[in-house]
Amino acid sequence: MKRISLLGASGSIGTQTLDIIRLHPEQFQLTAFSVGRNIEFAAKVIAEFGPDLVSVQRREDLDRLRPFLAHTKAVYGENGLLEVALHPDSSLLVNAVVGSVGLVPTLGAIEAGKTIAIANKETLVTAGHLVTEAARRHGVDLLPVDSEHSAIFQALNGEDEKRISRLILTASGGSFRDQTRADLESVTLEDALKHPNWSMGSKITIDSATMMNKGLEVIEAHWLFGLPYNQIDVVLHKESIIHSMVEFVDRSVMAQLGTPDMRVPIQYALTYPDRLPLPDAKQLQLWEIGTLHFQQMDLERFRCLRFAYEAGRMGGSLPTVMNAANEAAVEAFLQRKISFLQIEELIEQAMYHHTVCPNPGLEEIREIDAAARRYVMGQI
Secondary structure, eight states: OEEEEEEOTTSHHHHHHHHHHHHOTTTEEEEEEEOSSOHHHHHHHHHHHOOSEEEESOTHHHHHHGGGOTTOEEEEHHHHHHHHHTOTTOSEEEEOOOSGGGHHHHHHHHHTTOEEEEOOHHHHHHHHHHHHHHHHHHTOOEEEOSHHHHHHHHHTTTSOGGGEEEEEEEEOOOTTTTOOHHHHTTOOHHHHTOOSSOOOOHHHHHHHHHTHHHHHHHHHHHHHHOOOGGGEEEEEOTTOOEEEEEEETTSOEEEEEOOSOTHHHHHHHHHTTSOOOOTTSOOOOHHHHOOOOOEEOOTTTSHHHHHHHHHHHHOTTHHHHHHHHHHHHHHHHHTTSSOHHHHHHHHHHHHHTOOOOSSOOHHHHHHHHHHHHHHHHHHO
């Protein structure tokens, strides 16, 4: 039985992780979890799974939760996230929170020797050098949950990683994949939140529309698989059937395919190196799809993807700035304070005005992150 700590239980990845635990109660037990401010959801999770520990975002939310606690301890804030990640009875941490808030709990769990199932891109984007070095030092597995990185991880099973020629990440293109930059000047928040293939949280959906989500995944792939950026490509693939590919030195290409269902990579991370049935997952019937489409990425059309390559290649603190600026700008867009195209403008300005620190430590990263957010908010 694997005992699981889950950060971000009420989000898209979090709720689907609970689905997997629900499907296989003989295999998994929820030991600790966190939510933001969704107290009703937390109460339902406590009633169903009976975990030892729950963390909420604010201290005042604890009073609302107390009637539902029974034998569950409740904590809050950043320290609460860390306590969930470090719960002594859990052996695996699923990091499904959105944003750089997932960094410190992940580092703590690595130091405690826990396996990490990582769905929080920002942790590796913000501090990939710290996270991967800590994982190596403590002998901890970083298991990818994103469908793209899970696809690469599966394609590499049994292969010599020295024989990789390149990684090919697939991108759905997001809500505006068929629109020109001129079209984007008048798009609305409601338009941006209509993803054609996936059901995700609002922040990730906006990141998909700007293509920053894929940019974050490029940087994440660099850290997870240890390849330079000139060996990591992105291809537009509207159907989201091929989740990613690996090309080897003999030009053979291994692809992982499946219908769009995030429970598949989530379950694989929880069961690795084994596999379990997923009875209600839809089988892939290629004759029903008929045709798969692919298109070369235009880095002028999708400028946020270009920013990610630039930040990744420069390294140091620049990916931290890019990510923090993006989080602040997307939040402003979700609050209708800026237009869609202003998201990328603010990111570019923050990156341009930053003096890169070549090898930042954790405290420097946190300070740089906060400064980038303040810069963006000051421009709005």
